[in-house]
Amino acid sequence: MADSKLSGTTTIIVLGASGDLAKKKTYPALFGLYRNGFLPEGTSIIGYSRTKLNSTEFHARITGHMKILNDEIKNQLSEFLKLCTYVSGQYDKDEDYQKLDKAVEKAESLNIHEERNRVFYMALPPSVFVPVAKGLKKNVYSKKGINRLIVEKPFGMDLESSRELGRALAPLWKEEETYRIDHYLGKEMVKNLLIIRFANVFFGAIWNRQSIANVQITFKEKIGTEGRGGYFDEFGIIRDVMQNHLLQILSIFAMERPLSLSAEDVRDEKVRVLRCIPPVKLEDSILGQYTRSEDDDSKIGYLEDKTVPSGSTCPTFAACTLWVNNERWEGVPFILKCGKALNEQKTEIRVQFQDVPGNVFKDAPRNELVIRVQPNEAVYMKMTNKLPGLSMDTVISELDLSYNRRFSDLKIPDAYEALILDVLKGDHSNFVRDDELDAAWKIFTPLLHKIDNEKIAPQPYAYGTRGPPGIEEFVSKYGFKRPTQEYNWPEHKINKL
Numbered sequence: 326m327a328d329s330k331l332s333g334t335t336t337i338i339v340l341g342a343s344g345d346l347a348k349k350k351t352y353p354a355l356f357g358l359y360r361n362g363f364l365p366e367g368t369s370i371i372g373y374s375r376t377k378l379n380s381t382e383f384h385a386r387i388t389g390h391m392k393i394l395n396d397e398i399k400n401q402l403s404e405f406l407k408l409c410t411y412v413s414g415q416y417d418k419d420e421d422y423q424k425l426d427k428a429v430e431k432a433e434s435l436n437i438h439e440e441r442n443r444v445f446y447m448a449l450p451p452s453v454f455v456p457v458a459k460g461l462k463k464n465v466y467s468k469k470g471i472n473r474l475i476v477e478k479p480f481g482m483d484l485e486s487s488r489e490l491g492r493a494l495a496p497l498w499k500e501e502e503t504y505r506i507d508h509y510l511g512k513e514m515v516k517n518l519l520i521i522r523f524a525n526v527f528f529g530a531i532w533n534r535q536s537i538a539n540v541q542i543t544f545k546e547k548i549g550t551e552g553r554g555g556y557f558d559e560f561g562i563i564r565d566v567m568q569n570h571l572l573q574i575l576s577i578f579a580m581e582r583p584l585s586l587s588a589e590d591v592r593d594e595k596v597r598v599l600r601c602i603p604p605v606k607l608e609d610s611i612l613g614q615y616t617r618s619e620d621d622d623s624k625i626g627y628l629e630d631k632t633v634p635s636g637s638t639c640p641t642f643a644a645c646t647l648w649v650n651n652e653r654w655e656g657v658p659f660i661l662k663c664g665k666a667l668n669e670q671k672t673e674i675r676v677q678f679q680d681v682p683g684n685v686f687k688d689a690p691r692n693e694l695v696i697r698v699q700p701n702e703a704v705y706m707k708m709t710n711k712l713p714g715l716s717m718d719t720v721i722s723e724l725d726l727s728y729n730r731r732f733s734d735l736k737i738p739d740a741y742e743a744l745i746l747d748v749l750k751g752d753h754s755n756f757v758r759d760d761e762l763d764a765a766w767k768i769f770t771p772l773l774h775k776i777d778n779e780k781i782a783p784q785p786y787a788y789g790t791r792g793p794p795g796i797e798e799f800v801s802k803y804g805f806k807r808p809t810q811e812y813n814w815p816e817h818k819i820n821k822l
């Protein structure tokens with residue numbers, strides 16, 4: 326039952342409905358599902374948070390980030406808003422939750438179905454996860470249907486706090502009722518990884534230490550922590566992005582073939598590979614913190630942000646090399662890099678293959694497979710080709726699967742849309758299991774404690790650059806080789822015309 330598709334009356338309750346995540350991600354995703362007919366018939370959506378808002382104010386808030394491109398969408402939105410109501414209340418008061426329960430019952434009474442399912446989405450800061458999970462279980466839990474609880478990251482600050490959170494939630498919500506979101510698992514290209522790897526015989530054959538020299542998983546953002554400095558400073562870039570999003574990508578990239586595509590089989594393999602990774606060492610890491618831009622005065626340094634504590638040593642950039650000690654990967658460096666206030670926005674996996682053995686050509690650079698998660702989803706393989714003409718000169722070219730050309734008529738769903746739909750279907754495959762979380766924290770906790778306790782000074786880098794100056798040397802230390810030949814991607818020329 327717990328893993329089945331919801332039917333009957335379904336109420337989605339968004340806790341923290343007045344907040345940033347709810348307005349930027351949760352409600353736009355729910356609207357996307359509504360427009361595409363993916364919400365179960367008779368769904369109601371009830372927002373709950375402390376702020377007192379009337380219905381007009383609430384609707385204005387949750388629609389602020391929705392793209393209303395034409396009249397059809399405008400009409401759909403006004404129908405969608407009829408499903409969305411709001412209740413204000415505290416996170417630690419039984420009587421407020423009972424008020425919420427009454428509102429849910431009222432919405433349910435409009436439907437004839439016996440079964441009454443409730444999906445609770447905690448778009449909340451972690452400090453209130455436990456009181457809210459308790460209040461909901463005690464006062465709002467459905468006795469006549471299925472209950473599901475969606476929990477946002479961060480799941481703790483380190484191994485111990487994550488276990489503590491787990492111990493507090495476990496007696497209230499069963500593992501099969503809990504959906505821990507890592508929204509990168511809902512991204513199209515991350516979901517595609519399983520298919521690229523296990524449905525293509527040629528990739529299957531070279532996915533190992535014999536062919537692959539190194540793997541880089543990179544997350545870059547152009548914006549800094551503007552306005553979020555207070556929150557960010559407690560966590561830093563490793564907890565914000567690397568320990569979750571990048572490690573999730575690594576685990577799917579490196580895991581063995583699952584027995585089946587069932588959630589437990591997939592997650593068993595992810596856990597198994599995570600357990601082969603020893604804790605990251607400080608010597609295998611480089612930390613950075615951005616300073617003022619050299620050419621744009623509006624781009625201030627991290628420490629100049631008024632929400633950041635003065636003298637903070639919080640890293641806004643990190644590169645860490647992980648080792649997967651198993652038969653497939655021993656000796657292959659997995660370089661995870663992430664940072665804010667950098668030169669570009671992108672998330673990609675760059676697989677660099679070994680040198681050509683016994684090479685007879687003057688300049689045959691390494692092959693690379695690039696899986697670009699965002700923006701402009703693409704899979705391309707950089708290969709060496711004969712330069713057309715009378716010589717035997719070589720040129721770097723590409724086998725290119727650019728989604729905007731190949732799948733131009735298909736829409737790539739938003740990650741949150743895909744994940745909320747999975748919750749409605751009862752599919753846990755793209756959610757983080759408790760033992761997976763534990764294994765992920767074990768890899769990063771010793772390093773995080775060292776950074777926090779010893780206040781390891783990050784290297785400064787200017788806003789809008791590629792990161793700390795040492796990054797080049799860092800990646801080349803792990804065997805990454807930049808080609809000596811210039812590489813021109815034809816689209817660059819087209820864009821310049």
Ligand SMILES: NC(=O)C1=CN([C@@H]2O[C@H](COP(=O)(O)OP(=O)(O)OC[C@H]3O[C@@H](n4cnc5c(N)ncnc54)[C@H](OP(=O)(O)O)[C@@H]3O)[C@@H](O)[C@H]2O)C=CC1
Pocket residue numbers: 541543662675695701703704705723725726727791797807812814
């Ligand atoms: N389908 C498509 O959309 C395709 C697009 N292209 C485009 O062609 C261009 C070149 O492709 P590609 O070679 O894959 O990517 P890049 O040249 O952007 O990056 C290649 C590697 O070199 C590093 N690097 C980039 N600039 C520097 C620098 N100045 N100094 C040192 N290291 C650097 C990058 O590191 P880091 O990531 O850390 O910056 C990355 O690891 C890109 O813009 C790419 O998007 C190519 C093929 C297909």
Ligand SMILES: O=C1O[C@H](COP(=O)(O)O)[C@@H](O)[C@H](O)[C@H]1O
Pocket residue numbers: 508546565566
């Ligand atoms: O979880 C987080 O992710 C976002 C980046 O998400 P994306 O889908 O826009 O790539 C990041 O900005 C934020 O700091 C982090 O908490």
